[in-house]
Amino acid sequence: MHKKEFTSFDVAAVVRELREAILDSRVNNVYQLDAKTVLLKLHKANQPALALVLEAGRRLHLSSYALEKPSTPPAFCMALRKYLRNSMLKDAKQYEFERVVVFSFSTSTNEGEIKLVVELFGDGNVVLVNENGMILQALSYKRMRHRDIMRGEPFAFAPPSGKNPMMISRRELCEGLKEFGDLAVVRAVVRFLGVGGVYAEEVLLRSGIDKNRSCGTLDDVAVNAIFENLNALLSRVASDKLEPNVVINETGTFADVLPLRLELYATFKQQAYATFNEALDEFYTRVKAIEKATAGVEVDELETEAERLKRMIESQAKTVAEAENKAERDRRIGDTIYANSVEFQTMLDRFSMAKQTGKNWHELVAEVLAEKEAGLKPSPFFESFDTKNLMINVCVDGLQFGLEVRRSLFENAAVFYERGKHARQKLEGAKAALEDSRKKLGEVEAKIRITGELEQGKPAEAIEELVKRKIKSKEWFEKFRWFVSSDGFLVVAGKDATSNEVLVKKHTEPDDIVFHADVLGAPFVVIKTDGKAVTEECLRQAGEFAAAFSRGWREGFASVDVYWVKPQQLSKGGPSGESVGHGAFVVRGERNWLRGTPLKLAIGVAFKEGRKFTGGPVDAVKAKTDAYVSVAPGDASGKELLRYVLKALSLKLPKDLQAEVLKASVEEIREFIPFGRARILESAHARELNKAQRQKTDISD
Numbered sequence: 114m115h116k117k118e119f120t121s122f123d124v125a126a127v128v129r130e131l132r133e134a135i136l137d138s139r140v141n142n143v144y145q146l147d148a149k150t151v152l153l154k155l156h157k158a159n160q161p162a163l164a165l166v167l168e169a170g171r172r173l174h175l176s177s178y179a180l181e182k183p184s185t186p187p188a189f190c191m192a193l194r195k196y197l198r199n200s201m202l203k204d205a206k207q208y209e210f211e212r213v214v215v216f217s218f219s220t221s222t223n224e225g226e227i228k229l230v231v232e233l234f235g236d237g238n239v240v241l242v243n244e245n246g247m248i249l250q251a252l253s254y255k256r257m258r259h260r261d262i263m264r265g266e267p268f269a270f271a272p273p274s275g276k277n278p279m280m281i282s283r284r285e286l287c288e289g290l291k292e293f294g295d296l297a298v299v300r301a302v303v304r305f306l307g308v309g310g311v312y313a314e315e316v317l318l319r320s321g322i323d324k325n326r327s328c329g330t331l332d333d334v335a336v337n338a339i340f341e342n343l344n345a346l347l348s349r350v351a352s353d354k355l356e357p358n359v360v361i362n363e364t365g366t367f368a369d370v371l372p373l374r375l376e377l378y379a380t381f382k383q384q385a386y387a388t389f390n391e392a393l394d395e396f397y398t399r400v401k402a403i404e405k406a407t408a409g410v411e412v413d414e415l416e417t418e419a420e421r422l423k424r425m426i427e428s429q430a431k432t433v434a435e436a437e438n439k440a441e442r443d444r445r446i447g448d449t450i451y452a453n454s455v456e457f458q459t460m461l462d463r464f465s466m467a468k469q470t471g472k473n474w475h476e477l478v479a480e481v482l483a484e485k486e487a488g489l490k491p492s493p494f495f496e497s498f499d500t501k502n503l504m505i506n507v508c509v510d511g512l513q514f515g516l517e518v519r520r521s522l523f524e525n526a527a528v529f530y531e532r533g534k535h536a537r538q539k540l541e542g543a544k545a546a547l548e549d550s551r552k553k554l555g556e557v558e559a560k561i562r563i564t565g566e567l568e569q570g571k572p573a574e575a576i577e578e579l580v581k582r583k584i585k586s587k588e589w590f591e592k593f594r595w596f597v598s599s600d601g602f603l604v605v606a607g608k609d610a611t612s613n614e615v616l617v618k619k620h621t622e623p624d625d626i627v628f629h630a631d632v633l634g635a636p637f638v639v640i641k642t643d644g645k646a647v648t649e650e651c652l653r654q655a656g657e658f659a660a661a662f663s664r665g666w667r668e669g670f671a672s673v674d675v676y677w678v679k680p681q682q683l684s685k686g687g688p689s690g691e692s693v694g695h696g697a698f699v700v701r702g703e704r705n706w707l708r709g710t711p712l713k714l715a716i717g718v719a720f721k722e723g724r725k726f727t728g729g730p731v732d733a734v735k736a737k738t739d740a741y742v743s744v745a746p747g748d749a750s751g752k753e754l755l756r757y758v759l760k761a762l763s764l765k766l767p768k769d770l771q772a773e774v775l776k777a778s779v780e781e782i783r784e785f786i787p788f789g790r791a792r793i794l795e796s797a798h799a800r801e802l803n804k805a806q807r808q809k810t811d812i813s814d
Contacts, residue, residue, distance in 0.1 A: 119172055119233045120309035121210050121274075125350045126357075126372030126389045127173055128207045128214055134175065134390070135163055136205065140197045140218065144182045145190035149252065151239055152180060155202065161587060166397075167229075169252055170237020173214060174393035189239075192250040196220070196227055196241060208270060210279050211307070230268065242268045275307030279347055286343075287336040290328045298331065299324035302339070315375045316342045349373055357392040358383040370396035415561045422554040429547040436540035443533030446514045450526040453509060456494060458522045464498070464505060465518055474500050589620065594636070594662060594784070596729030598651040599736035604729075606662055607636040610696025617698060621680045626652070628659040629700075630710075631674040635663035637698070652677065654730040656707040661714045661730075666787040669746045672711045676704035713794065716785045717741030718762055724773050728785025740765035747792025754791060755779035761793055 138155040141162065145151055149170065155163040164176045186194070197218055203226075204217035212233040219226055225244040232238045239252040240262060248268050255262050260269040276289065286305075293301040302313040317324045320338035322331075349355075350372055360369040361382040368381065372389045386392035450457055460481075467477045478498050485495050496506040496513065504515040516525050593616060594606040605620065607613035613636060621627065621639050626647060628638040638659040640647055656675040660666075665673040683698040693699055715731040717738030718724060727734055734741045742761040749757070756779060763771040783789065 118309060119212055120312060121207075121212055121278075121307065122309070122312055122346070122350050123370075123372060123389075123393075124173070124207050124212050124214060124233060125210065126355055127393060128205055129351070130355075130388055130390050131165075131175070131205050135165060135202055138163060138202050140200050140202065143190055143193040143197055144180075145187050145193075146180055146182060149237065151190070151193065151252075152176075152182070153197070166394075167231050167239060168237070168397075169231070169239050170233060170235055172393060172397045173231060173233060174397065175390040176394045176398060177391070178394070178398050180398075189250060189252055193229075193241065196222075196224060196249060197229070200227065209273060210277050211270075211274060213270065230270075232271070234271070234274065238262060240268060273307065275303075275305050278306045278308055278343060279351075281306070283337065283340045286340050287331075287333065290331055290336060290339070293328040295327045295329055297325045298322060298328050298339075301328045306343075308343075311369070311375070311377065312346065315377045316346065318376050319345075346373065355389055357386040357389040359386070359392055359396050367396050367399060415557055419554060419557045419561065422550055422557060426547065426550045426554060429543060429550055433540060433543045433547055436536050436543050440533045440536035440540055442512070443529045443536060445512060447526045447529040447533065449509050449512055449514075450516075450522065450529070453494070454522055457507070457516060457525075460495065460505060460507075461516060461518060461522055461525075464503075468503070468518065474498060590641075594658075596654075596658065596727070596733050597737070598640075598654050598730075599733045600648050600651055602645075602647060602651045603641040604638060604651075604655045604658055605641065606638040606658060607696070610694070613637045613696035617680070617683060623680055625680055626655070626677050627680055627683060628655050628675055628677045630659050630663035630665060631676060632663050632665050635659065635665075638662075650732070653707065654733050656710045657713070657730040660710040660712050662787050666712050666746045667790065670712055671746075672709045675707045675710045676700075677707070678702065678704055713743055713745045714785065714787070715741045715743050716758055716762070716782050718766075718774055720770060720773070724777065726777070726781050726785070728782070739770070743794040744786060744791040745794055746787075747790060749792055750790045752779050754786070754789075755782055757793060758782060758786075 135155055135157075138157040141154040141156050143151065143153055146166075150166065150168040153165040153167070155165055157163070164178075164180070165174075166176045166180070167173055197220075200218040200220040202216060203219050204215075206215050206217075207213065208215055208230075214231045214233070216229040216231070217226060218229065227244070227249070228242045230238075230240040230242060232240070236253070240248060241250040243249050246267050248262065248264055248266055250264065251262050253262070254264065259272050262268075276285065281289075289305050290298065290301050293305070299310070299313050299317055302308065302316065303310055306313075308316075314324055316339055319342040320335070322335055322338065355372045356374045358371055358374060359367050360371065360378045361384060362368040369378070370392050371378075372392075374383060386395065463481075464477065466472075467474070481495050481498075485493050494507040494509055496508050498505055499515065502515075503518040505518060506513065506515050514529070516522075517528075520528070590603060590605045593612055594608055596604055598604055605616060607616045616639060617627065617637055620641075622641070624642045624644050626640040626642065628640070629635055636659065638655055640651060640655050656677070659675050660673045663673060678700055682700055682702045684701060685692055685698060713731060714728060715734035716726065716728045717734040718726050718740055719738045727738060731741070731743055740762055742758060742765070744758070759774055759777060759779065759782070763774040766774060
């Protein structure tokens with residue numbers, strides 16, 4: 114069973130983390146993922162983008178997954194974009210320890226400060242409120258007993274779900290709980306404080322109090338224990354270190370997500386996370402994926418139908434058995450009447466004559482009973498006489514039945530034979546109905562098995578697909594060009610003037626080594642040494658990287674000179690004190706030269722952890738991939754070049770891996786080719802590509 118509600122404790126914990134993560138961020142865009150879920154894309158200077166998920170009535174957290182967005186934004190989404198896009202998120206607060214969060218945004222428009230109220234109780238809502246407290250937009254509009262959510266009307270918070278546990282005194286708690294009388298204390302805590310069932314049970318468990326104990330029996334010691342343990346939990350969620358975790362049940366599925374470790378789940382497996390936002394993200398993203406995957410899979414409905422059919426089959430089987438017994442009994446009675454026809458005819462004649470002569474029935478019955486006691490025939494078969502219906506009740510070999518005085522013996526027998534015939538006809542219908550019900554039950558049970566397999570398989574497929582959609586947090590160097598040398602050193606290069614500036618100023622340490630090609634228009638390249646001695650091989654590879662991404666590649670040079678220096682030799686000041694341009698630095702002191710560095714690179718592919726392309730100096734790529742191709746400056750460009758690179762790579766792989774490369778997007782390797790232009794070296798496809806390129810040149814001439 115999945116978590117049913119977002120508790121006030123959850124809200125307190127997630128808001129506490131969000132305040133550190135998202136305040137002073139800019140709203141880049143707003144998306145509406147479904148009828149109740151809104152996604153805010155936030156950006157903070159020098160930090161990766163943040164995705165804040167708000168689902169009315171259910172959840173609130175940052176997400177690291179690439180969530181699917183509709184192609185056409187709904188009207189509410191467009192309204193949020195109008196007011197919130199490019200605004201600054203200035204505050205995030207929990208309202209009165211309720212399941213309500215208020216986000217405050219400052220805008221550059223005439224709207225001033227705007228608040229976004231997210232309600233996480235009941236059906237939930239998301240309401241946009243202006244600085245005067247008037248409702249601008251709402252996810253859902255409604256009129257209610259205590260308040261209205263309507264455009265243009267003042268916004269009012271919902272009535273509190275209970276006393277604010279952060280503000281309640283020991284005396285108020287004592288008096289409040291005792292007023293509930295015979296009600297179980299766990300229910301009273303939920304109603305009085307509105308903290309949710311899980312935390313009510315946790316407080317009572319820690320207090321050593323039976324949750325079903327009536328409130329009227331609570332003494333001061335018990336109330337004090339409840340008060341102390343409640344405040345201990347409140348203090349932890351408000352200011353102490355959180356212990357975010359997901360509770361996993363015996364079937365291995367996610368059952369709950371918590372900001373603290375609870376004794377209530379001591380026997381369950383609990384998976385820890387670094388932050389509560391991360392735990393919420395994993396829990397709810399997985400639950401939503403499973404819900405979507407199993408939509409239309411109605412196991413509960415099928416099981417209900419199976420139970421109904423089982424009850425029907427039981428009833429029908431009983432009807433069949435009764436019909437069989439009745440048909441057999443009536444046949445036996447008819448046979449018994451014929452088998453004892455002399456005795457029964459004598460008995461019928463005797464009672465018939467008595468009726469004609471007006472003899473008293475009671476006197477006749479008394480005579481027959483006396484004869485029965487004496488063992489005289491036919492009296493031993495006699496049991497009683499029904500004076501109202503003129504029916505002689507007899508018993509033969511334990512078979513009891515009645516003979517009507519007004520019918521002949523054979524008419525009496527015919528009545529029972531006819532009844533047996535009707536019973537057999539009814540029996541055939543009952544058997545057909547029973548067989549039909551059993552057939553239907555078999556079909557439903559088959560559907561349950563198939564659906565159960567789908568219910569097990571689809572979530573597994575959904576989770577597998579979900580893992581692929583998780584956005585991996587990028588390392589700082591992934592914003593630049595980079596590779597890892599064959600001997601393990603990280604080498605990073607700027608992409609433009611701005612990234613050159615940032616790389617040298619922010620990410621270069623005194624022990625690092627800085628490279629630059631001796632041509633105008635070249636990136637700075639930095640070997641991150643981590644204080645270790647750098648090999649000649651690493652220096653050569655870094656030099657090749659600096660040469661390849663210089664303007665020499667675009668001009669078609671075969672080689673360029675490259676030098677390297679220490680970071681201390683770089684300066685922003687020119688010879689006479691003037692500053693140099695953005696992304697440029699003055700080099701002072703002796704330079705270490707790598708003359709005639711060839712312009713060539715390699716693009717490779719590795720399958721150790723799934724298909725992964727990489728690019729860089731030939732020896733660096735060769736050391737870390739299953740196959741690679743070399744490229745040099747050339748005239749081929751665009752998708753044609755990239756497709757030829759993929760083809761050349763595929764031919765160097767076993768057949769079972771070739772398709773993996775050929776179906777790859779050309780965008781996966783585009784960044785590895787300087788200026789998007791090159792020619793392939795050492796490949797049969799090089800000749801084919803060069804020939805095609807020459808033909809194009811001839812046509813253009």
